[in-house]
Amino acid sequence: xxxxxxxxxxxxxxxxxxxxxxxxxxxxxxxxxxxxxxxxxxxxxxxxxxxxxxxxxxxxxxxxxxxxxxxxxxxxxxxxxxxxxxxxxxxxxxxxxxxxxxxxxxxxxxxxxxxxxxxxxxxxxxxxxxxxxxxxxxxxxxxxxxxxxxxxxxxxxxxxxxxxxxxxxxxxxxxxxxxxxxxxxxxxxxxxxxxxxxxxxxxxxxxxxxxxxxxxxxxxxxxxxxxxxxxxxxxxxxxxxxxxxxxxxxxxxxxxxxxxxxxxxxxxxxxxxxxxxxxxxxxxxxxxxxxxxxxxxxxxxxxxxxxxxxxxxxxxxxxxxxxxxxxxx
Amino acid sequence: xxxxxxxxxxxxxxxxxxxxxxxxxxxxxxxxxxxxxxxxxxxxxxxxxxxxxxxxxxxxxxxxxxxxxxxxxxxxxxxxxxxxxxxxxxxxxxxxxxxxxxxxxxxxxxxxxxxxxxxxxxxxxxxxxxxxxxxxxxxxxxxxxxxxxxxxxxxxxxxxxxxxxxxxxxxxxxxxxxxxxxxxxxxxxxxxxxxxxxxxxxxxxxxxxxxxxxxxxxxxxxxxxxxxxxxxxxxxxxxxxxxxxxxxxxxxxxxxxxxxxxxxxxxxxxxxxxxxxxxxxxxxxxxxxxxxxxxxxxxxxxxxxxxxxxxxxxxxxxxxxxxxxxxxxxxx
Numbered sequence: 001x002x003x004x005x006x007x008x009x010x011x012x013x014x015x016x017x018x019x020x021x022x023x024x025x026x027x028x029x030x031x032x033x034x035x036x037x038x039x040x041x042x043x044x045x046x047x048x049x050x051x052x053x054x055x056x057x058x059x060x061x062x063x064x065x066x067x068x069x070x071x072x073x074x075x076x077x078x079x080x081x082x083x084x085x086x087x088x089x090x091x092x093x094x095x096x097x098x099x100x101x102x103x104x105x106x107x108x109x110x111x112x113x114x115x116x117x118x119x120x121x122x123x124x125x126x127x128x129x130x131x132x133x134x135x136x137x138x139x140x141x142x143x144x145x146x147x148x149x150x151x152x153x154x155x156x157x158x159x160x161x162x163x164x165x166x167x168x169x170x171x172x173x174x175x176x177x178x179x180x181x182x183x184x185x186x187x188x189x190x191x192x193x194x195x196x197x198x199x200x201x202x203x204x205x206x207x208x209x210x211x212x213x214x215x216x217x218x219x220x221x222x223x224x225x226x227x228x229x230x231x232x233x234x235x236x237x238x239x240x241x242x243x244x245x246x247x248x249x250x251x252x253x254x255x256x257x258x259x260x261x262x263x264x265x266x267x268x269x270x271x272x273x274x275x276x277x278x279x280x281x282x283x284x285x286x287x288x289x290x291x292x293x294x295x296x297x298x299x300x301x302x303x304x305x306x307x308x309x310x311x312x313x314x315x316x317x318x319x320x321x322x323x324x325x326x327x328x329x
Numbered sequence: 330x331x332x333x334x335x336x337x338x339x340x341x342x343x344x345x346x347x348x349x350x351x352x353x354x355x356x357x358x359x360x361x362x363x364x365x366x367x368x369x370x371x372x373x374x375x376x377x378x379x380x381x382x383x384x385x386x387x388x389x390x391x392x393x394x395x396x397x398x399x400x401x402x403x404x405x406x407x408x409x410x411x412x413x414x415x416x417x418x419x420x421x422x423x424x425x426x427x428x429x430x431x432x433x434x435x436x437x438x439x440x441x442x443x444x445x446x447x448x449x450x451x452x453x454x455x456x457x458x459x460x461x462x463x464x465x466x467x468x469x470x471x472x473x474x475x476x477x478x479x480x481x482x483x484x485x486x487x488x489x490x491x492x493x494x495x496x497x498x499x500x501x502x503x504x505x506x507x508x509x510x511x512x513x514x515x516x517x518x519x520x521x522x523x524x525x526x527x528x529x530x531x532x533x534x535x536x537x538x539x540x541x542x543x544x545x546x547x548x549x550x551x552x553x554x555x556x557x558x559x560x561x562x563x564x565x566x567x568x569x570x571x572x573x574x575x576x577x578x579x580x581x582x583x584x585x586x587x588x589x590x591x592x593x594x595x596x597x598x599x600x601x602x603x604x605x606x607x608x609x610x611x612x613x614x615x616x617x618x619x620x621x622x623x624x625x626x627x628x629x630x631x632x633x634x635x636x637x638x639x640x641x642x643x644x645x646x647x648x649x650x651x652x653x654x655x656x657x658x659x660x661x
Contacts, residue, residue: 038457038633089457089634100459100633117418117461118391151390152422179391181366187390246368255368315636325629 007286013055013212014281015295017047017274019080020071022303027087028248035311038089038100039116043071045210045242048273049174050075052215053142053235056223057110062128062141064121065114067102068174068241072114072144078106081306090313097316098324119145119152122171126158129169129232140168140226148179150193159234163200168226170219171197171234174209180245181257197234209237210273213280240268337516339509340372342484346491347374347411349520351381354409357495360387360396361413361449369415370451371510397423397448401431401500404446409495417450417504418464431500432475446501447494452543452594453507454631455638463631465595467543470502471572471604477525478571480504480594482546485516486569489523496522504571506594508544528575530582534564537652538582540605541592542568545624545643549592552648561656571601579605580612587618590651592643597625619658622651 001009024044030036043050050071054063057076065072073083078094086093087101095103102116112128115121125143132139149155150173162169173194179187197204203225207218215237222233242265244250250258281287287295337345351357363369365378365388377386389396393414400412414420420427431444448470454463471478479494479501481487487505494501531546532553541549546567553563564582568575583589589609593602606621624643632641 037635038459039462089636091634095633097634097637098459098630098632100457102461103459103633115461117422120461148391151392151395153392153394154422180363181368182388182390186388250368255366257366257368316632316634318636318640321632321637321640322627322629 007284009055009216010213010277010281010284010286013051013216014274014277015299016051016055016075017212017277018296018299019302020047020050020074021274022299023074023080023084023306024070026303026307031247036087038087038102039246040087040101041068041246042241042243042248043068045268045273046174046176046239047071048212048215048277049172049209049237049239050144052212053170053172053219055216056219057140057142059110061139062110062112062125063144064112064125064128064142065104065144066121066146066149067114067116068146069104069114069144070101073104073106073111076106076111077109078104078111080302081309084306085310085313088310088313089315090310091316092310092313096324119149119154121145122149122155122158126162126167126169129162129167130165132168133165138227140170140223142170142172144172144174146179147173147175147177147184147193148187149173150196151179151187156196159197159200159202159232162232163202166229166231169232170222170226171232173234173236175236175238176241178241178245178260181250181259183259192236194234194236202232202234204234204236206236206238209239210271210276212273212277240271242269332518334515335518336513337484338511338513339484339487341375342488342516343373343491343505344375345516346488346495347377348380350492350495351377351385353520356407357409357411358385358387358403359411359413360389360400361415362389362391362393362396362419363415364388364413370413371507393419393422394425398426398430400446401426401444404444405434405442409445411447411449411495413449413451415451415453416462417452417466418461420448420450420466427470427476427500427502428473432473435499436475443498444500445498447491447503448500449503449505451505451507455508455642457633457635457638458631459633460630465504465626467502467504467571468593468595468599468601471601475500476572477501478504479525479569480506480543480571481569482509482543482567484512484514486523486529488516489521490525490569492520493522493525497525501525504543506543509547512547523569526570526573526575528569528578529567530564530578531567532563532565534562534586536562536586537588537590537656538564538566538579538586539590539592539648539652540566540568540579541648542571543594545592545594545648548645549648551645552652555645555649556652561652563652574605574608576608576612579609583609583613584616587616588655589621590648590655591621591623592648593623593625595626596628597623598628600625619655622655624648624651
């Protein structure tokens, strides 16, 4: 890829990642003040994974998320203001205040939903790939999950199903090295997650999850494979969450369960996926400082407007409590 | 050996049960997600890893099905495991080992084997956590033959029922409600079991029986205090065990009062509250002055938004309203 295509891609990746970052960081203060009450699992630090994978997808492709899915939602094209409103649990949210942070959803953008049951949506993503294969419509389906999900049997059942049926499914494991409070090696005999897919004959590889371009390239190749009917792909994106498992900081929020050393966190902050892409943009001459500063400002303003609107919006009306259980009451 | 006046909260009472039972019985193990993490299990597991080691107190991978099945297998092989699910919602992955295996094992082996295991499910709801972090599934478990289900409402019973559940030779589902962690009461320092299958009368009364358990038991007591000011004398029964149900205590009380309000911390349809109302109706029909009334969660998934949560969860006010209703429409 060269010239304007590459410039467009890099700028898109940068814009997507920065939108995710600024939204996530905008939640820190309202979470600490108690204004945002629902459990919020911030994506800060992992932005390159969602951005890189979703940049390789078409609008009609599917993604399914987990408890930490704000990034997946935004990267797939979900409306930012509606997501912020949902996290404030307001009536204007993408789930009308019924779901909160852990259930962001935008079906029209292909973001099919998220769930905080570990590995809970992996088989659902396989099902969407099955639907695409039944219709033969060329869509692919992406399952985002964390390294903690590799403890769940349904992951292996899903890998087998997808492999046997040669489904257009992409399994994206965001390995941030911790399953809530447990280091990965307390949960698994190996840090190398991608190898779990190999016995199923699934093409599998590990990619630097803090390198948006590398993630994009791996995802593009996976998408091509899927669209060509060559079956599922497993991508392990090695990355790191900067914030707590839930909320800005597990330790200052009273749980005292973040056992990660400040040095380790600092080491990963130096691998900031956004800083790296910014440097690449400048080095390539794809964008200048002034252009990026202006983009930064526009995104910050968009986030601020979304937060203000969410704060001003109403909570769902009590009389609507029983709505949305069935299509008709 | 008991030190009078020593008070504990719900979580530390459970913690003390573990310390004491694990000390007296080396076959007791505690496994599950988060036993090292107060974020998951509050203070219930304080000091256990340090005292008993990481083999007997094992913070597991996120593998509910396998971990719960392993607890069942370990029970068959001579241990007395407690397996914790820090959200009851997570137990849904473990339905096979709980329901197909543990619950049936004794019967389908003609008594040749049994499963002394405790399935400890923590309900940690509200806080805008929405549908998958709020579910109370006690009624599902109570539906299954072969499972005992306990749901204490006080620190004293939390300790005693955890001890009894661990000592029991059959599978017991221990329903733990984080909403109860705020209160304290005197808890005996010695190790003791609270009998499974025995309700407690928390307050005596003559006009209406409030049957409750878990977080609605203290709410029913609050309701009784409000009702007393209105001249309605309410008897409050804390079931403590949902299965086997202490029907005798309930029937005796309703036979006296002629009216019953049944309070269920789960959904209305198909809930244990309906079962209790049915048993009351069957046993007390002649003496009933009004049909029993249920207080329960509406048949809806838990919403996230605080505005909807406030309308979703019943409390003392709903119990008071139900009691007024059942008294008002009485036939004598």
